Structures are given as C-alpha cells and as structure tokens.
C-alpha cells in the first residue's frame with residue numbers, strides 16, 4: 001500500500017472516532033513514525049503532506065534529517081533519550097515526547113541554545129515494569145520541579161498503552177492520562193500549559209482519538225514496517 005492510501009484509511013478512522021466522541025479531526029495531528037522504514041518511505045509521507053515526522057532514537061532522527069531537506073517538516077523525538085545524547089539532538093527537534101526524569105530535564109535545559117523545547121512528560125499509566133515514564137503519583141511534584149527551566153515548555157502528556165487485545169484496558173489508560181492532563185492544565189502554569197495528549201499508535205489510535213488524543217503516533221499502519229514486511 002502507498003502511504004497515501006494508508007493515510008486515507010487512517011483519516012477515515014479518525015473521522016469515525018471523532019463522530020463517536022463529538023470531536024473535530026482538525027484537532028488531531030498525525031505523526032508519521034518512520035523508525036521501521038527507510039528514507040524513501042519517509043519522503044513519501046512528506047510528499048503526501050504529512051509534515052510531522054517522528055523517530056524514537058537519536059540516530060534514526062539524524063539520518064532522516066540529513067536526507068530530507070524540507071522546511072515544512074516538524075521533527076519529533078518520541079523515544080527515551082540518554083542524557084549523554086541530549087546535546088546532539090535537542091537543538092534539532094521541535095518536540096520531545098519522552099521527558100521522564102529530572103536529570104534529563106536539567107541536561108536539556110543546559111544544552112538548548114535558544115528558545116524553549118516543547119516537551120511531553122511521559123507517564124506510565126499502566127504501571128508495567130517494562131515501560132518508561134513517571135508513575136502518575138509522581139507527576140505533580142515532577143511538574144513543580146520543572147518550574148525554573150527556562151528552555152523547557154511542557155505542552156502535554158504522553159503514554160503508551162499496554163500491548164493487549166483488551167480494548168477496555170487500553171481505553172482506561174488513555175482516559176487516565178487525560179485526567180492527569182486536565183489536572184495540570186487547570187493549574188494554569190505558564191511553563192506547563194499542558195493542553196496536548198500524545199497517545200495512540202497503529203493498533204489503538206481510534207480509541208485514543210475517542211479519549212481525547214491531540215497527537216497520534218503512527219508507524220506500521222501509515223508508512224509500514226520493513227522489519228515485518230508490511
């Protein structure tokens with residue numbers, strides 16, 4: 001399937017999910033997660049007008065950036081970042097979706113040369129040990145601790161749902177993230193407007209949209225997965 005065909009199917013599903021939940025498709029940004037594919041397929045996404053590109057590792061991000069020269073592209077790093085790699089990447093991305101510890105925030109703040117990096121705080125709602133992210137009980141004090149970092153803006157929260165066929169469980173995870181988001185948003189902090197929700201991937205994005213996602217991160221279903229031959 002071409003990226004264009006996949007994108008059309010995904011947009012249909014977004015539209016349906018919006019109808020179910022009284023939302024508007026314009027409020028949802030689709031990120032093309034290109035970590036499983038090569039430069040050609042990433043370029044194909046851009047040529048379809050998908051200008052938000054996402055990678056989960058620094059190396060993949062730099063590789064795509066070197067090949068794709070297009071001022072329209074908005075670059076997202078969605079995976080966890082080792083502190084020692086911060087300096088190589090923070091001034092080259094528009095959004096970082098996996099802020100999950102103070103040490104990382106400190107390093108980002110130190111290495112940013114100008115402006116503010118738009119960050120999502122990653123929350124491990126499901127509590128699985130294999131997942132990154134803060135526990136939801138730790139979230140509020142973490143947000144408090146970010147207040148003096150002039151180069152960081154908390155635009156929202158991010159989570160990954162458990163890999164399960166139980167859609168009720170997935171829905172609860174997304175719903176809980178939204179509750180956390182609303183709580184922080186309602187604090188009215190200038191450094192943490194926290195209006196956005198980064199949640200939903202290939203297999204669960206319709207549920208995420210129904211539960212309020214504003215950024216959905218789609219790899220396999222949009223650009224494919226060379227490792228799986230899809």
Ligand SMILES: *Cc1c(COP(=O)(O)O)cnc(C)c1O
Nearest residue numbers: 033056078201202217218219220
């Ligand atoms: C790989 C990845 C995705 C996309 O996964 P698909 O299931 O291929 O859509 C989304 N978010 C993060 C953090 C990822 O690492």
